[in-house]
Amino acid sequence: MPGVLTAIVLLPLLGFLLNGVLATQLGGNVAGKRFVTAVGCGLPLLAFALAIKSVLDLQAGGYVPLVETAYRWALIGRSSFDVAFYFDRLTAIMVLVVTGVGSVIHIYSVGYMAHDKSFGRFFAYLNLFLFFMLLLVLGRSLLVLFVGWEGVGLASYLLIGFWFDDLANARAGKKAFITNRVGDAGFLLGMFVLYQAFGTLDMDRINAAFGVGAAAVVPATLVGVLLFIGATGKSAQIPLHVWLPDAMAGPTPVSALIHAATMVTAGVYLVARMSGVYLQAPEASMLIAVIGVATAFFAATIAITQTDIKKVLAYSTISQLGFMFLALGVGAYGVAIFHLVTHAFFKACLFLGAGSVIHALSGEQDMRKMGGLARKIPVTFVTFAVATAAIAGIPPLAGFFSKDEILWYAFASTQGGSPLLWLVAAATALMTAFYMFRLLWLTFLGNSRVDPEVEHHVHESPLSMTGVLVLLAVLSAVGGFIAVPHFLAPQLPLPAVHEELEHFETPLLVLSVVLALVGLAAAAFVFGGPPARAEGLRRRFAGLHRLLTGKYFIDELYERLIGEPLVWVSDRVFLRLGDRRILDGTLDGMAALGRRGGALLGRVQTGSLHLYAWFVALGIVGALLWSWHHV
Amino acid sequence: MTAFLDGLLGHLDTLLLVVFALSALTAATLMIFLRQPMRVAMALISTMVFLGGIYGLLGVHFIAAFQVLIYVGAVMVFMVYVIMLLEVREHGVARYSGLLLPGVAGFAMVLGAILISIWRALPAPNKATGGAAFGIGKFSVSFLNEYWLQFELTSVLLVAAVVAALAVIRVSRRTDRTRPHG
Amino acid sequence: MDRTQMLLAVAIGLFSLGLLGVIVRRNVLVMLMCMELMLNGVNLSLVTFAQQTATTAGAVLVFLTFVVATAEIALAIPIVLLLVRDKRTLDLDAYSDLKG
Numbered sequence: 006m007p008g009v010l011t012a013i014v015l016l017p018l019l020g021f022l023l024n025g026v027l028a029t030q031l032g033g034n035v036a037g038k039r040f041v042t043a044v045g046c047g048l049p050l051l052a053f054a055l056a057i058k059s060v061l062d063l064q065a066g067g068y069v070p071l072v073e074t075a076y077r078w079a080l081i082g083r084s085s086f087d088v089a090f091y092f093d094r095l096t097a098i099m100v101l102v103v104t105g106v107g108s109v110i111h112i113y114s115v116g117y118m119a120h121d122k123s124f125g126r127f128f129a130y131l132n133l134f135l136f137f138m139l140l141l142v143l144g145r146s147l148l149v150l151f152v153g154w155e156g157v158g159l160a161s162y163l164l165i166g167f168w169f170d171d172l173a174n175a176r177a178g179k180k181a182f183i184t185n186r187v188g189d190a191g192f193l194l195g196m197f198v199l200y201q202a203f204g205t206l207d208m209d210r211i212n213a214a215f216g217v218g219a220a221a222v223v224p225a226t227l228v229g230v231l232l233f234i235g236a237t238g239k240s241a242q243i244p245l246h247v248w249l250p251d252a253m254a255g256p257t258p259v260s261a262l263i264h265a266a267t268m269v270t271a272g273v274y275l276v277a278r279m280s281g282v283y284l285q286a287p288e289a290s291m292l293i294a295v296i297g298v299a300t301a302f303f304a305a306t307i308a309i310t311q312t313d314i315k316k317v318l319a320y321s322t323i324s325q326l327g328f329m330f331l332a333l334g335v336g337a338y339g340v341a342i343f344h345l346v347t348h349a350f351f352k353a354c355l356f357l358g359a360g361s362v363i364h365a366l367s368g369e370q371d372m373r374k375m376g377g378l379a380r381k382i383p384v385t386f387v388t389f390a391v392a393t394a395a396i397a398g399i400p401p402l403a404g405f406f407s408k409d410e411i412l413w414y415a416f417a418s419t420q421g422g423s424p425l426l427w428l429v430a431a432a433t434a435l436m437t438a439f440y441m442f443r444l445l446w447l448t449f450l451g452n453s454r455v456d457p458e459v460e461h462h463v464h465e466s467p468l469s470m471t472g473v474l475v476l477l478a479v480l481s482a483v484g485g486f487i488a489v490p491h492f493l494a495p496q497l498p499l500p501a502v503h504e505e506l507e508h509f510e511t512p513l514l515v516l517s518v519v520l521a522l523v524g525l526a527a528a529a530f531v532f533g534g535p536p537a538r539a540e541g542l543r544r545r546f547a548g549l550h551r552l553l554t555g556k557y558f559i560d561e562l563y564e565r566l567i568g569e570p571l572v573w574v575s576d577r578v579f580l581r582l583g584d585r586r587i588l589d590g591t592l593d594g595m596a597a598l599g600r601r602g603g604a605l606l607g608r609v610q611t612g613s614l615h616l617y618a619w620f621v622a623l624g625i626v627g628a629l630l631w632s633w634h635h636v
Numbered sequence: 637m638t639a640f641l642d643g644l645l646g647h648l649d650t651l652l653l654v655v656f657a658l659s660a661l662t663a664a665t666l667m668i669f670l671r672q673p674m675r676v677a678m679a680l681i682s683t684m685v686f687l688g689g690i691y692g693l694l695g696v697h698f699i700a701a702f703q704v705l706i707y708v709g710a711v712m713v714f715m716v717y718v719i720m721l722l723e724v725r726e727h728g729v730a731r732y733s734g735l736l737l738p739g740v741a742g743f744a745m746v747l748g749a750i751l752i753s754i755w756r757a758l759p760a761p762n763k764a765t766g767g768a769a770f771g772i773g774k775f776s777v778s779f780l781n782e783y784w785l786q787f788e789l790t791s792v793l794l795v796a797a798v799v800a801a802l803a804v805i806r807v808s809r810r811t812d813r814t815r816p817h818g
Numbered sequence: 819m820d821r822t823q824m825l826l827a828v829a830i831g832l833f834s835l836g837l838l839g840v841i842v843r844r845n846v847l848v849m850l851m852c853m854e855l856m857l858n859g860v861n862l863s864l865v866t867f868a869q870q871t872a873t874t875a876g877a878v879l880v881f882l883t884f885v886v887a888t889a890e891i892a893l894a895i896p897i898v899l900l901l902v903r904d905k906r907t908l909d910l911d912a913y914s915d916l917k918g
Contacts, residue, residue: 612914614849615733618840622742629749633756653821657828664835664855673847680851683832687858690825694869699880703861706884711854711891718895719847722902729845729909739841747834754826778874779881786878790885797889804896808903 009062010073010090013055013100014139020048020132028125038124045128046111049135053104060097068094068495070209072145084204091145091209094496098342098489099142099274102349106266107135109473113357114258116469117364121256127167131262134160138267142274146206147196150275154192154239157268158185164263165255177251184248188238195231198223212281225282229289232279236272240326242300247560249323253315257360260315265322265356266349273329273345277338280497284336284420291421294334298415298429301327303557305436309443310553313370314359317444321396322352324433331430332411336420336500339490344407347395350484351404354392354477361385361466361474362448366459372444377453381463384471386449388478393445395481397438398521406485408434409517414499416513417506427513431520438524446532653693660686671731673719681712698772825866832859846898846908850891857887 023044031037063071070093079086092100111131118127137160141153158181166178200206202223203214215225236242241249252264263269276283276293283290301324308320325348332341363370365382379386395402398409412434416427453460465471490499531539543550552558663683670676684707691700733739779787832855839852861883868876905912 610917612917613734614910614913615735615739615841615844618837619735619738619742622739622746622837622841626742626745626749629753632753650821654824657824661828661831661835664832667848667852667855668835668839668842673845673851676848676851680855683855684858687862690828690862691865694865696865696869696877699865699877702881702884706888707854707858711888714891714895715847715851715854718899722847722899722908729907731844732842733844733911735841739838742841743834743838746837747830750830750834751827754830755823775874775877779878782874783878786882790882793885793889797892800893801896804893804900808896808900811900811903 008073009055009059010071010092010143011075013052013059013104014075014090014136014143016048016052016055017132017135017139020044021129021136024125024129024132028129031125038119041125041128042115045132046108046115048132049104049108049111052135052139053101053108056097056100056104059092060101063092063094063097070096078148086148086206087146088149089145089207090143090149092143094493095274095277095342096142098346098493100139102346103135103138103142103267106349106353106477107131107138107262109476110258110262110266110353110357113261113360113470113473114256116467117258117360118256119467123167127164127256130160130163130167131258134164134263134268138271141271145208147199147208147211148206150208150278151189151192151196154235154271155189157263157271158182158189158239161185161252161263161268164259165252167255167259171254174254177248177254181248181252184245185238188235188245191231191234191238193235195228195235198228198231208278212279215281215285225286226288229279229283229286230292232275232282233289233293236275236330237296238272239275240269240272240330241323242272242296242327242330243303244559246300246304246323247563250316250319250556253313253319257315257356257363260319261353261356261360264319265352269322269326270329270345270349273326273333273341276330276333277342277497280338283333287421290334290336292334294331294415294421294426297327297330297332297334298426298433299327300324301331301433302429302436303327305433305440307553307556308440309436310550312372314362314372314375314444314448315356315370317372317440318352318355318359321355321437321441324437325352325396328408328411328430328433331415331426335414335418335422335426337411337414337418337490338497339493339499340407340410340414342493342497343489344411346487346489347403347407347481347484350477351392351395351402351481354388354474354481355396357470357474357477358385358389358392361470362389364466364470365463366455367462369456369459372447374454374456374459375448376451376455377449378455378463379449382465384465385474388471388474389449390445391478392481393441397441397524398434398517399525400518401485403481403484405517405521409514410490412517413510413513414502416509417502418500419503420500422500422503431516434517435520435524438521439528442525442528443532446528451533649693653690656686656689656693660690673723674716677712677716677719680715681708684708684712698775822866822870826863829859829863829866832856832862835859844910846902846910846913849910850894850898854887854891857883 024041028037028041031040059071063069070091072089072091074087074089077085077087111128114127114131118124121127134157137153137156139153141150141157144150144153162178162182164178165181166175169175169178196206199211203211205211238245249264249269253260255263283293304320304323304327308317308324311317311320325344329341329344329348332338332344361382362375362378362385365378365385366375369375391402395404398405400406412427412430415422415430416424455463466474531542555561660683663679663686666679667676667683670679684703688700688703688708691697691703836852836854836856836859839855840849843849843852861880864876864880864883868880901913902908
């Protein structure tokens with residue numbers, strides 16, 4: 006039915022407009038808040054319902070992709086740029102995740118932001134984000150995707166700096182936006198190359214063209230690398246990962262929705278969508294796999310030493326995204342999307358759980374001041390524990406299935422799998438289990454290190470928050486049984502596996518479980534016992550600990566290499582030389598010239614009438630001479 | 637001798653014209669060189685009288701009469717009065733300004749430029765000089781018939797001059813009163 | 819050279835001499851008189867040209883020149899008187915207040 010896809014996209018936009026325009030006018034009273042809640046949560050839920058309907062339509066139509074052209078954006082010469090929406094299996098999964106998880110996070114926000122003075126503005130921005138994200142996943146052409154890409158960056162900036170009265174938050178928002186723009190340069194170049202070669206930016210057409218051997222026309226590796234650069238910025242891979250930890254300055258629902266479940270996965274979606282290109286570009290795929298696994302390992306090492314609960318989860322997100330890119334790099338596109346879905350479930354649950362903890366502790370985020378909360382906020386504890394087990398990879402929870410598939414294909418895929426990749430990924434999985442259980446122990450178990458003042462007010466969160474936590478925990482538990490890779494296989498086939506390695510499958514499966522349990526045990530041992538054990542460990546590896554706590558000093562390196570030279574150029578070259586000396590100097594110089602010229606010419610007025618009369622005589626002579634030639 | 641005198645008498649008017657012209661020029665040149673203002677005034681008066689003579693020889697007698705009557709009789713007399721008035725207090729001023737040499741150069745250039753201009757562009761006269769003489773009657777009639785507007789404007793100008801002169805007298809009387817005599 | 823040319827030469831000479839006098843002489847009154855000389859030279863050339871037409875236009879113009887010269891002198895002299903009274907000298911170089 007025409008119009009459904011467009012409706013899915015436009016409903017959140019309507020929510021943004023209504024809330025954005027009317028929220029402040031309605032004021033912060035109860036009626037106003039009810040209106041904002043109804044619009045802000047209702048419209049995404051409606052979009053979710055329409056998404057389900059579209060999936061049913063897709064199924065009924067034999068999985069032929071649904072295409073809907075909304076309107077013609079531009080007609081330049083003979084090429085037309087349309088805003089068109091495309092719905093196939095991959096889109097179906099993405100739209101369900103975005104609208105589904107998005108809607109429940111909206112509901113959570115009702116409880117979390119209930120006392121915030123900018124309640125309406127928050128929901129307006131959240132709806133704006135949903136609009137752009139849906140544009141991104143439903144777009145048929147790279148151009149529409151890019152509009153959504155930039156739009157989610159904008160929404161992210163607005164939401165990170167939501168409490169902009171604190172300058173640090175605003176700076177974090179700026180950092181996110183600017184880092185993304187660096188990646189977008191690569192994305193744009195990739196788009197230019199594709200348009201130049203094919204005359205169209207429709208992704209299905211481009212994939213088809215590469216399928217029949219367009220690699221001769223334009224090097225797939227080049228396109229692949231350029232598009233991946235864009236993905237690096239959006240999905241926080243090395244070297245553009247620096248913005249994600251700082252983005253934790255935003256409210257926790259924002260961290261859950263944007264920086265865990267949906268926006269950061271846009272890069273994964275892009276590569277999966279353009280699989281036609283990457284299947285023809287083995288070098289680019291290898292690059293993706295290497296960067297993915299390196300990022301995963303690197304972020305996991307940092308996560309072990311972080312003391313802020315949200316920062317641990319942020320680095321965990323970067324690490325899990327690295328896993329997804331590893332899967333993409335070895336050709337297992339469907340598996341990457343599978344991990345994307347399960348990650349959305351448990352990471353959103355973890356972030357929202359962290360939000361619940363922070364809410365209970367009236368704003369405390371430092372884990373060193375937590376502990377022993379399990380009995381005081383039981384629902385949060387149980388859901389958090391379930392999600393932690395899921396991310397660690399303990400069967401039969403969701404994370405086990407997706408992560409194990411990734412590890413298997415990293416080892417055995419014919420499109421770039423190698424034991425070395427598997428080894429690093431497995432080490433990362435071990436560390437994941439370790440730091441996640443460390444998080445669980447320090448926050449909920451053991452003795453309470455909570456500030457006594459705060460301890461009086463510890464209370465369980467309202468139903469709007471705990472209900473969502475329970476829902477997400479259930480999904481984290483059973484989500485692994487949704488056979489996403491097989492659903493996507495007709496469109497994104499699973500890579501072939503080396504035959505001689507096939508018998509390693511079961512041993513590696515068992516090894517994954519063992520690693521998860523070892524991580525759990527190690528964390529319990531170090532952090533479950535007396536605090537001296539953890540202290541002793543820290544003192545023994547003091548240098549390493551300092552390196553990890555300082556996040557490998559990457560931010561400082563960027564500041565020194567890029568930031569300071571730019572500031573120097575801006576100050577010395579553009580400000581002092583360009584603006585002050587050249588521009589101002591020119592203008593002042595012209596004024597001075599006028600003034601001095603005037604002073605010079607003024608010297609003619611000596612006050613002596615004789616001189617003036619002499620000038621008259623000269624003038625007469627001059628006029629006569631002129632008249633000889635011209636009259 | 638008679639022939640000479642006949643010839644002379646035949647061209648008497650031309651001769652007189654040349655004599656008057658040269659005399660006027662001489663007197664004018666004298667004005668530049670004479671030191672005392674009174675003598676300069678006398679030189680100017682003689683120039684004007686010679687010019688009057690030239691006008692008479694050209695046939696426009698009433699203009700000659702105006703020249704002597706107005707210029708010599710009114711303007712120069714006024715000038716002489718003022719010289720007498722001011723010279724009593726002053727003991728002579730230096731003769732030449734600082735621009736003597738540039739002035740002379742400028743004078744030569746102006747003279748040369750105008751003479752050359754005139755000589756290049758002189759149109760043929762429709763009548764010989766002195767040919768169309770007319771008397772004051774014709775002049776007055778046409779003055780008041782065709783050029784009555786200029787006549788009226790002239791009288792306005794004279795009224796303005798009288799008013800201005802009165803204003804000057806008042807200003808000078810006021811400054812007289814406010815200034816201590818010294 | 820015919821009469822017209824000679825008279826014109828005289829007129830030009832008078833005019834130039836008057837201009838020279840204005841540039842060269844320092845006494846204010848002498849300068850005024852040189853300006854009168856210039857006017858006379860112009861008058862002469864006017865009369866010369868007026869003679870060549872049969873209309874009275876030239877003569878009227880000459881008459882108007884007389885009137886203007888008279889009015890001008892009638893005012894120039896009192897101004898000079900006031901100036902002299904203020905500066906206490908007839909030297910033109912002293913009247914350079916409008917400098918710059």
